[in-house]
Amino acid sequence: MNDEGADNLRVFFSTTDHSGDQHAAAVIEAIRARRPEAEFAGVGGPCMAQAGCRLLVDATQASALWFHALRDAPRWIRRVRAIRRFWTEWRPDVFVPIDSPGLNFPLAKRARRLGIGNVYYIPPQVWAWGRWRLRKLRRLFKRLLVALPFERDFYGNRGLAVEYVGHPLFDYLPKRTLTADLHGQLGLGPDEPIAGLLPGSRRQEIRRHMPILRDAATIIRERRPDVRFAVGAADPDLVPEIEAALKGAGIESPVLIDRTLELMRDARLCLVASGTATLQLVHFATPMVVVYRLNWVEWLMMTAVKRSRFIGLVNVLAGRELAPEHVLWRDDPERVAASALAVLTDDAAHQRMTADLTALRETIDQPGAVDRAAEAIIDAAES
Numbered sequence: 001m002n003d004e005g006a007d008n009l010r011v012f013f014s015t016t017d018h019s020g021d022q023h024a025a026a027v028i029e030a031i032r033a034r035r036p037e038a039e040f041a042g043v044g045g046p047c048m049a050q051a052g053c054r055l056l057v058d059a060t061q062a063s064a065l066w067f068h069a070l071r072d073a074p075r076w077i078r079r080v081r082a083i084r085r086f087w088t089e090w091r092p093d094v095f096v097p098i099d100s101p102g103l104n105f106p107l108a109k110r111a112r113r114l115g116i117g118n119v120y121y122i123p124p125q126v127w128a129w130g131r132w133r134l135r136k137l138r139r140l141f142k143r144l145l146v147a148l149p150f151e152r153d154f155y156g157n158r159g160l161a162v163e164y165v166g167h168p169l170f171d172y173l174p175k176r177t178l179t180a181d182l183h184g185q186l187g188l189g190p191d192e193p194i195a196g197l198l199p200g201s202r203r204q205e206i207r208r209h210m211p212i213l214r215d216a217a218t219i220i221r222e223r224r225p226d227v228r229f230a231v232g233a234a235d236p237d238l239v240p241e242i243e244a245a246l247k248g249a250g251i252e253s254p255v256l257i258d259r260t261l262e263l264m265r266d267a268r269l270c271l272v273a274s275g276t277a278t279l280q281l282v283h284f285a286t287p288m289v290v291v292y293r294l295n296w297v298e299w300l301m302m303t304a305v306k307r308s309r310f311i312g313l314v315n316v317l318a319g320r321e322l323a324p325e326h327v328l329w330r331d332d333p334e335r336v337a338a339s340a341l342a343v344l345t346d347d348a349a350h351q352r353m354t355a356d357l358t359a360l361r362e363t364i365d366q367p368g369a370v371d372r373a374a375e376a377i378i379d380a381a382e383s
Contacts, residue, residue: 009035009381012092012116013042014107016059018201018234019276020098021045023122023168027096028053030374041090043083043103056083059103060235076103084110091116093381098122101133108140119380121145121373127154128311134158143380145373148317149364163376166369169276170361173283179259182266186230186254193227193344195220196263196270196286197253198277201234203241208293209273210245214253215333216271220340221251227344229253230267232260268350269343271336274325278314282364285357287350289339290314290325298329314357317364322356 011031013024025047028040032052040053045060057079080103087110095111097104101124108118118141126133127150137144137160144155144162152164183190197217199209217229229251231242236257246253256263264270264277265284272278274292281288290312310316312325324339326332343349 007037009038009378010090010092011038011040011042011094011096011377011381012087013040013044013048013053013096013098014100014104015042015044015098016100016103018045018060020100020122021047021060022172023098024048024053024096025051026168026172026370027121027373027377030370031378034374034378041086041092043079056086059100080106080110083107087111087114087116093117094119094377096121096377099124101130105133105136105140112140117142117380117383119143119145119377121377122147123151123155127151128316134160143376145376147369148313150317163372165372165376166366167279167364168369168373169279170283170365171367171370173261173280176261178262178265182230182256182259182262186228188228193224193268194263194266195227195229195340195344196260196267196272197229197231198260198263198270198272199231199242200273200275200277201238203238205273206238206241206245209291210242212291212293212328212331212333212336213271214245214249214251215331216336216340217251217253218249219333219337220344223337223341224344227268230263231255232263233257234260269340271340274312274327276313278312278323279364282314282317282357282361285354285361287343287353287357288314288323289336289343290323291336292325292327293331294327294329314360318356318360322360323353 015021015024021044024044028051031038042048042053043057043059045058049055094117096119098121111118120141123144144160145165146152146162147167152162155162197213199206199213220227231253233239233242233255239255242255264281264286267286270281270286270288272288272290274290278290292311311327314323315321315325326336
């Protein structure tokens with residue numbers, strides 16, 4: 001326990017994205033249900049703060065992904081130093097990072113020096129790229145809590161202490177209260193198909209993906225005038241960026257704030273940036289086309305280090321291209337639109353993908369993931 005001798009369990013969480021913020025908040029609530037006296041601090045976002053976590057930095061408001069934020073390096077270095085100083089006063093029993101290795105590896109190194117236990121909840125996807133990080137994971141972390149079934153063997157076979165807890169999405173998605181069918185709310189008839197545009201939850205993702213999704217939607221609309229489009233936005237601050245990308249596109253695409261799940265549920269098809277959103281679409285068994293946009297330098301780097309055949313989690317888990325995916329180093333909306341039209345216009349293809357997604361969901365939908373993660377973190381803190 002912390003060196004003040006207090007009985008209160010203290011846990012420090014750290015994540016830099018919206019999905020990690022949600023995952024941490026769910027685990028905080030599960031830990032508090034078991035240990036009401038527990039105290040929480042961390043780096044994260046509004047979900048963690050709402051769950052009762054003392055937030056040192058709202059990292060979900062960063063202007064870009066960590067990989068693209070070198071220009072912000074001095075600010076992040078100052079924040080890491082501030083966190084380290086905070087730890088010397090508020091001594092956590094366990095440090096729990098969620099993904100975000102650029103921030104969390106330096107913090108884990110410092111935590112280890114202070115004698116704080118490190119438990120990685122949903123570690124970075126080193127099985128896809130970045131396998132040089134395995135040595136750091138082995139050296140810095142006493143336990144990995146993984147969300148995907150195959151990760152247990154991947155890490156375990158490489159000498160890491162690993163526990164498969166399941167993906168938290170499948171715990172709290174069924175508990176979300178969703179509004180009524182979007183067709184009526186958007187003034188559409190029940191037979192008018194909706195196509196969702198899901199560019200991502202960060203400003204950098206919007207800038208990279210929204211032009212491709214917009215242009216693909218324009219091509220789709222030319223060939224299927226009956227299709228209606230809507231954009232899902234997690235953060236109202238990103239709406240101006242989305243609307244600027246849509247300006248002059250010639251298609252009506254309302255931006256739905258905090259109603260992305262309804263869009264996923266009611267869409268006939270979604271064009272989605274690779275990431276957690278693909279698993280959310282698996283939950284609803286909604287067909288999708290996966291897009292990931294890089295510049296040419298990043299594309300070359302990824303090609304050199306990539307170890308997974310696929311980039312979309314839905315395809316990684318299926319072991320085949322269940323959903324079409326396009327990893328692009330330049331805008332190529334024609335390819336994206338062609339994949340989407342193949343599903344939108346072919347009922348048999350649409351039904352096959354829906355059935356495949358339903359079958360995949362059965363293999364990964366393991367209730368109790370959040371509870372298992374909470375119990376493992378408490379055990380690590382007390383051991």
